[in-house]
Amino acid sequence: MSEDYRKMWEGLGLDLAAHDALLSVLGQGYQQLFLSQKNRPAGMGYFDFVMSEVHGLRVKELLDAKAAGRKVIGAFCLFVPEEIVLAADGVMVGLCTGADFATEKAEELLPRNTCALIKSMFGFKLGRVCPYMESCDMIVGENTCDGKKKAYESFGALVDNLYVMDMPQMKSPQGRDLLKSEYYRFLKAVEELTGVTIDAARLKKGIAVVNNKRKAVQRLAKLRAADPAPISGLDALLVNQIFFYDDPVRFTASVNALCDELEQRITKNEGVFAAGTPRILMAGCPMAVPNWKVPAIVEGSGAVIVGEESCIGERGTRTLVKDSAPDLYGLMDAITDRYFTIDCAIFTPNPSRTEHIHEMKSACKADGVIHYGLPFCQPYQMEAIPIEKKLTANGIPVMRLETDYSSEDAGQLKTRVEAFVELLK
């Protein structure tokens, strides 16, 4: 990495030594898991580049955007509408929470039995290793699960720019009203932060950019139905992870270029794994960067992942915002409607998620489903049990896994995953 980056990181107040350690672990993991894969599509080159510059060039772009007067808004959850941020010329970045960092420090503020995602959010802040978090003009929290909503109370003391959004728990008309009013409040907050007044034309533009980005990943998701699979699940997950912090227009173009290549592969019957390889749908908790543990074990056990029913995956991308309304109110309604379709496990009851898993299972021609839950994540762990029952009753093989970001259980996990793959053969 160039000297400029070190200065940039220093300027952001990062702990350089800790940050070096983080980057080296990230780099090694990336090398081992991604670059060593066989028959990778050439189009992954762009995403490899983005990953190699994850704390470099992209952060520099953010800082340049800030210098040009744009505001950077960080989010942890799918419910923060990027459309509104873009409408005000802001930049939205997903703050990744996929690695253990400074866990002991985080545990001074959080109970030990808190999910790894929340601990990671604190660990990255307390360890001063995330240039994205340090670049944000506003960090948006959201009252989803109990863990998160209570965690934001302490997190607010660590950052001076936390904005908390309230969230409904039921998909009722009242729930929708709450979400809509929270989106209006967010729109006001974004306007205040950026000094830009959002009108219908601006919001339409924001909607178009994000819709295009979603359409591109939807296209990718469809291509994975082919057998042999034209792309590995690890690579597809990476694309879905980069969705959250790359420049949206450039990202869209790169995903479409990748899809063009995959289409050619499919015509030529070319794939990353042999035809007939057992196909797995992953469902459950979000897999933020660099949480690649389970997918790496699955694909190292002779199976291919063909879909992610996850926030980093189709839960966040399968629906678009209707952009036909002529005025701001109509568009805000359309945004609310779209986000209200997200079947996060914090909703009760949440039957659409089970339906979605069934739909995806058929669409991506999966042979079995692995439900991934983080320990102490009540919403997803609790939902996993009825989902397993329902799928099993419909003759679909399911395995529930619970694991966090550490590697101490890798041996047992590998045995369980391999045995599941043997069962699908």
Next chain:
Amino acid sequence: MSGLLRCAGIDIGSRSVELVVMEGETVVHSRIAPSGFDPLASANALLAETHYDRLIATGYGRHLLELAQDVETVTEIKAYARGAGHALPGCRTVLDIGGQDVKAISIGDNGRVVKFEMNDRCAAGSGKFLEIMAHTLGYTLEEFGPAALTAQHDVSINSMCTVFAESEVTSLLHKGASRADIALAVHRSIVKRAVGMVNRVAVTEPLLFAGGGALNPCTRRLLAEALGMEIHVPEAPQMLGALGAARLSP
């Protein structure tokens, strides 16, 4: 010497390594050795003692051997299911209480695995748990089961975490409970957990009970009581994985 292929299966577990060699459906050689601190060396030593035409590795250390000499591997789950078919023809459910793992496997009509459960991460409920509790109570592993069968009073252990259970045992001792009574309580808690696992894969008779845990008479009796069915224990319950791997190797 017969003209049949000699098919070997090796199970490299966390506590011991087992090797079985078969000719057709007959076991012609079987050996067990501790895994020690170098399970690969223990495995190689066992392999050097005999000769075979085909080899399949299973168990926690299967990938060690795979890396060292490019042998085929299968998981313990598949190997146990296959071994069970030999030890108990028509077997439909396998419970294995091993050194660090507990697994329950449900087997379909065709001898294939239909569903399985295995403990994740900690060794609660496994042979290791029994061993630590026996040690806390001053028994050897061999004495532990028979001693528990002499219990006179009901006491209970509630924790499945080894560390917590150990302090429960200590505090029961301090309250004056007898060692035998506490030993029974420890066995009860292990069996309760195993039964939960077996029920999750849907228990169907006949059931085979394997792994080191099956050598323990108290565990066997409590399990039969709790499940209300006959429990079959193979002749060498620890060898089931190696036997299954050998059967998979032709």
